[in-house]
Amino acid sequence: xxxxxxxxxxxxxxxxxxxxxxxxxxxxxxxxxxxxxxxxxxxxxxxxxxxxxxxxxxxxxxxxxxxxxxxxxxxxxxxxxxxxxxxxxxxxxxxxxxxxxxxxxxxxxxxxxxxxxxxxxxxxxxxxxxxxxxxxxxxxxxxxxxxxxxxxxxxxxxxxxxxxxxxxxxxxxxxxxxxxxxxxxxxxxxxxxxxxxxxxxxxxxxxxxxxxxxxxxxxxxxxxxxxxxxxxxxxxxxxxxxxxxxxxxxxxxxxxxxxxxxxxxxxxxxxxxxxxxxxxxxxxxxxxxxxxxxxxxxxxxxxxxxxxxxxxxxxxxxxxxxxxxxxxxxxxxxxxxxxxxxxxxxxxxxxxxxxxxxxxxxxxxxxxxxxxxxxxxxxxxxxxxxxxxxxxxxxxxxxxxxxxxxxxxxxxxxxxxxxxxxxxxxxxxx
Numbered sequence: 001x002x003x004x005x006x007x008x009x010x011x012x013x014x015x016x017x018x019x020x021x022x023x024x025x026x027x028x029x030x031x032x033x034x035x036x037x038x039x040x041x042x043x044x045x046x047x048x049x050x051x052x053x054x055x056x057x058x059x060x061x062x063x064x065x066x067x068x069x070x071x072x073x074x075x076x077x078x079x080x081x082x083x084x085x086x087x088x089x090x091x092x093x094x095x096x097x098x099x100x101x102x103x104x105x106x107x108x109x110x111x112x113x114x115x116x117x118x119x120x121x122x123x124x125x126x127x128x129x130x131x132x133x134x135x136x137x138x139x140x141x142x143x144x145x146x147x148x149x150x151x152x153x154x155x156x157x158x159x160x161x162x163x164x165x166x167x168x169x170x171x172x173x174x175x176x177x178x179x180x181x182x183x184x185x186x187x188x189x190x191x192x193x194x195x196x197x198x199x200x201x202x203x204x205x206x207x208x209x210x211x212x213x214x215x216x217x218x219x220x221x222x223x224x225x226x227x228x229x230x231x232x233x234x235x236x237x238x239x240x241x242x243x244x245x246x247x248x249x250x251x252x253x254x255x256x257x258x259x260x261x262x263x264x265x266x267x268x269x270x271x272x273x274x275x276x277x278x279x280x281x282x283x284x285x286x287x288x289x290x291x292x293x294x295x296x297x298x299x300x301x302x303x304x305x306x307x308x309x310x311x312x313x314x315x316x317x318x319x320x321x322x323x324x325x326x327x328x329x330x331x332x333x334x335x336x337x338x339x340x341x342x343x344x345x346x347x348x349x350x351x352x353x354x355x356x357x358x359x360x361x362x363x364x365x366x367x368x369x370x371x372x373x374x375x376x377x378x379x380x381x382x383x384x385x386x387x388x389x390x391x392x393x394x395x396x397x398x399x400x401x402x403x404x405x406x407x408x409x410x411x412x413x414x415x416x417x418x419x420x421x422x423x424x425x426x427x428x429x430x
Contacts, residue, residue, distance in 0.1 A: 073277025328371025333378020363428025
């Protein structure tokens, strides 16, 4: 392969990322054109881009999102989100910071169980209802929830997609993640809640008149179809159970599609109405983004970066863990952390092959996992939850720009990564 080829892939990706970041052109159009140019110039692995797990579109992610969009779309018809929105607003009595903490706590607790993408699809509509009722901008609350979902999702094997990739490569179990990741996630989340008061303090607004109107509402009246709601909650419970149980080996995307199909069947809704609930532009954006990243993978750009890092750190394993942690956080902020994790996992496996101490070997993998997960907060396109949440917000009339999200995401990524670094040192290398 010519030495010019990797630089061409980098150039195309950089130009596309510039237009996504500046929002001068719709991001869906950008990724379609960029992925098309990469295909025409032979930078992607031909038709293998549709079939390869490591150098192509991750259909498991696409179909997981599709299934959950159908599930959320049907549940929305029951009025459940309106009910939860009024309930949350009344419990917080409209106090902005209290409301934000409630919503973040719900998100962070549910993300390790459902996975952060799914919980964002469920919580964002609730948040928008709350903010509309209180006549306050939803963007600060939505950004805080997305950031909380990426932090909370890091706690378990199923909470964040990179964890599944890492677990498969390293032979780690569900309980391994609970023992090693959950403690630091709890610490980071508590400190993150305190940080949000500083980050968003200028955005908090309290309007007594609107709060009084909300307090007078009866949330029970928001439920439009109670029998359908009961059926939907039963199906959703089975979907969550299937996600969480380690003895169910079916891919989560299959579970989500099956759940979405059954929910559509029992809803009695027209197929056209159900299809209309799907965020097709989000799915197309993900597909195009996967193709763009496959160009960097296929031309050896990401592998070269990983190999360079390995050669620099040598057998100084704490330096190697530090490089993995901060390197993953930085790279994961600019590339979707799912394909990034899939690309880097074999490199990390090779790096740990010569380590005889299980504690040190584990420290390398956990540093990699923490960097990939927390790096997902770095920019608006760094993680699936970010893209989905921002898309849902825009569709509901509360647009979040690339830089509006990223200016908070960068601060949170630096903050959480530094805490994770101290944790990795004290637990695995001190």
